[in-house]
Amino acid sequence: MLKSLLIYCLLIFPQLILAQEQLENKDVKVGLVLSGGGAKGLAHIGALKVIEEAGVKIDYITGTSMGAIVGALYASGYSAKELDSIFKSTDFESLIQDNVPRSAKTFYEKEDSERYALTLPFNKFKISIPQAISGGQSIYNEFVRLLYHVKDVSDFNKLQIPFLCVATDVETGDQILLERGYLPEAILASGTFPSLFRPVEINGRILIDGGVVNNYPIGELKKMGADIVIGVDVQHGLSDRESLLSATEILLQINNYRTVRDMEKKSAQTDIYITPDIKDYSVIDFDMGKSIIEKGEEAARLHMGELLKIAKAPILKRPKILAAGIKDTLLINELMIQGNYNYSRAYIKGKLRFNVDDNITFEKLQQGINNLSATGNFRSIKYELLNNGDGVGLLLNVKENPDKMFIRLGVHFDDLYKSAGIVNLTRKNVLMDDDVASIDFVIGDNLRYNFEYYVDKGFYWSFGINSRFDDFNKEINFDLIKSNFDVDNSSNVRKINLSSSDLTNQVYLQTVIEEEFAFTLGLEHKLLKYSTKTLGQLDTISPSTTANKRTYFENSNYYSTYGQLTFDTYDDVYFPTKGLFFDGDFHFYVLSSDFNDNFKEFSIGKARMGGAFSLARNLYLNLETEGGFKWGISPVTSLDFVMGGYGNHLVNNLVPFYGYDFLSLVGNSYVKAYARLDFEFVPKNHVLLAANFANVGDDLFRTADWFEAPEFSGYALGYGFESFIGPIQVIYSYSPEIKENHFFFSIGYWF
Secondary structure, three states: OHHHHHHHHHHHHHHHHHHHHHHHHOOOOEEEEEOOOHHHHHHHHHHHHHHHHHOOOOOEEEEEOHHHHHHHHHHOOOOHHHHHHHHHOOOHHHHHHOOOOHHHOOHHHHHHHOOOOEEEEEEOOEEOOOOOOEOOHHHHHHHHHHOHHHOOOOEHHHOOOOEEEEEEEOOOOOEEEEOEOOHHHHHHHHOOOOOOEOOEEEOOEEEEEHHHOOOOOHHHHHHHOOOEEEEEOOOOOOOOHHHOOOHHHHHHHHHHHHHHHHHHHHHHOOOEEEOOOOOOOOOOOHHHHHHHHHHHHHHHHOOHHHHHHOOOOOOOOOOOOOOOOOOOEEEEEEEEEEOOOOOOHHHHHHHHOOOOOEEEEHHHHHHHHHHHHHOOOEEEEEEEEEEEOOEEEEEEEEEEOOOOEEEEEEEEEEOOOEEEEEEEEEEEOOOOOOEEEEEEEEEEOOOEEEEEEEEOOOOOOEEEEEEEEEEEEEEEEHHHHHOOOOOOOOOOOOEEEEEEEEEEEEEEEEEEEOOOEEEEEEEEEEEEEEEEOOOOOOOOOOOEEOOOOOEEEEEEEEEEEEEEEEEEOOOOOOOOOOEEEEEEEEEEEEEEOOOOOOOOOEEEEEEEEEEEEEEEOOEEEEEEEEEEEEEOOOOOOOOOEEEOEOOOOOOOOEEOEOOOOOOOEEEOEEEEEEEEEEEEEEOOEEEEEEEEEEEEEOOHHHHOHHHOOOOEEEEEEEEEEEEOOEEEEEEEEEEOOOOEEEEEEEEOOOO
8 A cells, every 4th residue: 555655656746846847937927907097097107117127027908098098108119217208298288188289270260269268069059068178189199109100000919018998989888999990099089088088989989988987907908818917006986075176076976986896896806906095186187297106106116026926037128119209200102081071182281281292290290280170170180100112101080070150259358448248150161161251249348340251272362351340439638639630729628538430341362371471462441430529519629520419530431452461470479488470561542532631542551570489497588579651641640550558459550558558659650669578487377577669750761760769668567367268467567758657457368
């Protein structure tokens, strides 16, 4: 018996040794699952830094939302250190807001974006709410750039690390596994948080954030072949009422009802469960990215012992991945456009502003995509860059915006027009594919309207029609009227309330180059009225007193031809930090109904130029100079330059000038210099310090008086805030010549 047992042990022992050696040598597969969590997902980067430091080789990655974004970049070849550098240098607020750069907008679109606070679709006489705050275009542009090195990998299993992410079919609620396709589009869909980003359409399905159905795809990771699971969970539990302060937090709370229950089982299935302490951060705290990444590192280090047990040595060093630079060059040798029905290939190519077989930079490509986005004619613009011989093919897949009518709203207050609200109705494709019609009704202390019809042909000659009515009342010195109109000088009246109204109608042709340069030629009719009721009781006042006691100083129709040349690269019209500006205008007045019986042909020319520059961090300098002149011997003074006050988009030849009230300085010619320092001490909050100098009078350029030392000057100190309804500004100004100070106050966009 003993002999038999000994023989059995001798036979079985080598098998046990062999089995143990096989177990130890077995290629154990390590999977990594990364949860969604918005800005909290930046903690994944910190955890990855520690995982790399421990020498753990990741064989599979799954992720949802921000976990999908970080996971995809890591799977494509970036190291944790490279991801740390990328995310710390990214302006998430700008990307999320998806603000199209001003440089991408046509001049027509620039004016629209600087006039209205709110735009809503208006279909079948019903106002609808947009699907989301952002279309996600800026984020998509960034994904395309960062993942350019894997642009031809359509099977995510063939990435450096096999990868899979999760999205949700918004129509059915089904979980959609994204393991093939175009990687930038896949991770955009996985991270499309409802109400914040517009849903993404892939293969006919409308997709949103995968966190709605599966915010921690551990089951999918195990199916890929993972033997050991490392999980980084940045989700938070249910919040109390004090924390539910925004729509975003409430939506997260609703989704977390199911997620919290699911995580009880999923956490138990995770071999190394890393949970960063980020309860004090929200899903939108991207400005706290550095701290969140550090929290991820701290949490992972608590599991260093477990990580070292599954580490594989030696670990081959990952090759360095350099993200495609914004200045890197692409040769686009083929352009394929899909999804366009109402907008022609020529229209889209014209907006892209580059030709096939052109060498362009990523910046130029993104500028072209932004040009398309700025039109508002496309609900989504997705594009792929694919190898195509010596260059790349650009596959552009657009989805046209079905909304053709919009209602736009805004509010404003200033010291000239007083309180006003604007209601705009805009309709696209009224008579043809590339046109837009718009009418503004301004209701408040002064009623106004503005009608525009524009056919956009880009570089080719475009066509437009404008009709505008402007009206304001202002108390001014009577001396200003007496020096410009034929009135009785014997009156003892010192101030009058002047009513000014202007009805202007224009037809014009315009050509635009790269959204920065515009040349316009047109015809104009103008009905100009200046009147007052202050003098109505005096019989000696001329030229005309009506039955209702209103005295008219001007009531004439003027007909003119005009040309305008504009170059505008300012990044912001109210608080420019960079760019150049030039605007030149020349009007030749050929005919008038001649209310004052003094009309002769004359011309008025004016120009304004300047630049904005960065002096230091958050400190900017804006320098401008401008001037105007009257050419001809006509005694008409109704269109002279009138300086004083403050503001943008002032009518006719009103010129802002700090230190003096509106309508204070008058002449048929002027020169002005202006300088402003802008310190943005916190985002969207500005301290402003400005100075301006001028000469204004009659025939300055003929007499060479414009070249003399400035006769008028003014200085200003102010505060500006970029609010959602437009800039809010409070400005104190002072002039040493008249020893007077003025406060100017404005709310909202000027219109």
